[in-house]
Amino acid sequence: MASVSRSKLLQFNRCHFTLTRDFYSDASLFHRSFTRLLCSARCPKDAWSQPPPTTHSIPPLCNTKLFSSSSAMASNLSSSSSKLVLYSYWQSSCSWRVRFALNLKGLSYEYRAVNLSKGEQFDPEFEKLNPLGYVPVLVDGGDAVIADSYAILLYLEEKYPKHPLLPLDPQLRAINLQAASIVSSSIQPLHMLSLLKHVEERFGPNEGQTWAKLNIEKGFCALEKLLIRYAGRHATGNRVYLADVFLAPQIAIAAERFHIDMSKFPTLHAIYNSCKELPEFQASSPQNQPDAAL
Numbered sequence: 001m002a003s004v005s006r007s008k009l010l011q012f013n014r015c016h017f018t019l020t021r022d023f024y025s026d027a028s029l030f031h032r033s034f035t036r037l038l039c040s041a042r043c044p045k046d047a048w049s050q051p052p053p054t055t056h057s058i059p060p061l062c063n064t065k066l067f068s069s070s071s072a073m074a075s076n077l078s079s080s081s082s083k084l085v086l087y088s089y090w091q092s093s094c095s096w097r098v099r100f101a102l103n104l105k106g107l108s109y110e111y112r113a114v115n116l117s118k119g120e121q122f123d124p125e126f127e128k129l130n131p132l133g134y135v136p137v138l139v140d141g142g143d144a145v146i147a148d149s150y151a152i153l154l155y156l157e158e159k160y161p162k163h164p165l166l167p168l169d170p171q172l173r174a175i176n177l178q179a180a181s182i183v184s185s186s187i188q189p190l191h192m193l194s195l196l197k198h199v200e201e202r203f204g205p206n207e208g209q210t211w212a213k214l215n216i217e218k219g220f221c222a223l224e225k226l227l228i229r230y231a232g233r234h235a236t237g238n239r240v241y242l243a244d245v246f247l248a249p250q251i252a253i254a255a256e257r258f259h260i261d262m263s264k265f266p267t268l269h270a271i272y273n274s275c276k277e278l279p280e281f282q283a284s285s286p287q288n289q290p291d292a293a294l
C-alpha cells in the first residue's frame with residue numbers, strides 16, 4: 001500500500017508557496033522530487049539514494065495562491081495564460097473530485113483557495129468566474145473558464161486524454177457517467193451547506209443532518225445496486241475511472257461529516273478503500289490542501 005503520512009503530503013503541497021513553477025519546469029525533476037518524498041515517507045533513511053517507485057503515476061505540481069482580494073484575483077487571472085488554475089476549497093467534495101482527476105492525469109495546476117466559510121464565493125470578482133458562487137472553477141490558459149466539476153472533468157478528459165477517466169467500452173463508459181451523475185445530481189446538491197442551513201433555519205437544528213443522511217443513503221443504495229455488477233478493485237473494474245473520482249470524495253464526506261455507516265454499502269466501501277491507497281487521492285484530500293484549517 002502506498003501510504004504517505006499527512007505531514008509529508010502537506011509539506012509537499014505547501015512547499016509551493018515558496019517555490020515557483022519555473023523552478024520545477026523540468027517535469028522529471030518534479031517527478032523525482034515527489035517520488036522521493038513518497039519514498040521517504042516509507043523508508044526515511046535511504047530515500048534520497050534509491051530510485052523512485054514506478055507503480056503509480058505521480059501527482060502533479062500544485063502551485064498555491066490564496067484567494068484574498070478582488071484585485072489580487074484580477075491580476076492573477078491576467079497572468080495565468082497557458083496554465084491550469086483551480087479555484088478550490090479544501091473541504092469541498094466537488095473541488096476534491098477535480099483535484100483527484102488532475103492528479104490522476106498528472107496535470108500541473110495552480111491552487112487558488114476560495115474560503116467558503118468566509119463567503120469569498122460571493123466576491124463579485126469570483127462571481128464573474130461562476131455566477132452561481134460555487135467552487136470548483138478551472139481556468140485553462142487564461143480564457144477557458146469552466147465552472148462545474150462535471151463539466152471540468154469532461155473537459156479535462158477531452159483536452160488531456162492521457163490517463164483516461166472513461167473506459168472505451170460503451171457500457172462501462174455509460175456506467176461511469178451514471179454513477180458520476182448520481183453523485184453530482186442526486187446526492188451532493190442535497191447536502192450542500194447552504195441548503196442544510198436553510199433546512200435547519202426552517203425546520204429545526206437537527207433537520208439538516210437528517211435530511212442529508214436520508215438522501216445520501218438513498219443515493220448510496222442505488223450506487224451499491226448499480227456497481228455490485230461491475231466493481232473490481234475500483235468501481236468498474238481494476239482501473240480508476242470517473243465513477244471512482246466522484247465516489248471516493250463523496251464517501252469520505254458521507255462517513256466523516258454525516259456519519260453514514262458504510263458497512264451497509266460494502267461495494268462502495270471497498271471502492272473507497274482502494275482509492276485511499278492511491279497517492280493521487282491522498283494528495284487531493286482536504287487535509288493535504290494548502291488552505292486546510294489545521
Ligand SMILES: N[C@@H](CCC(=O)N[C@@H](CS)C(=O)NCC(=O)O)C(=O)O
Pocket residue numbers: 092093094095116121133134135136147148149150184192193194195
Ligand atoms: N454542480 C456543481 C456544484 C458545486 C458546489 O455545490 N460547490 C459547493 C462546494 S462542494 C460550493 O461552492 N458551495 C458554496 C455555497 O454553498 O455557498 C459542481 O459539481 O461543481
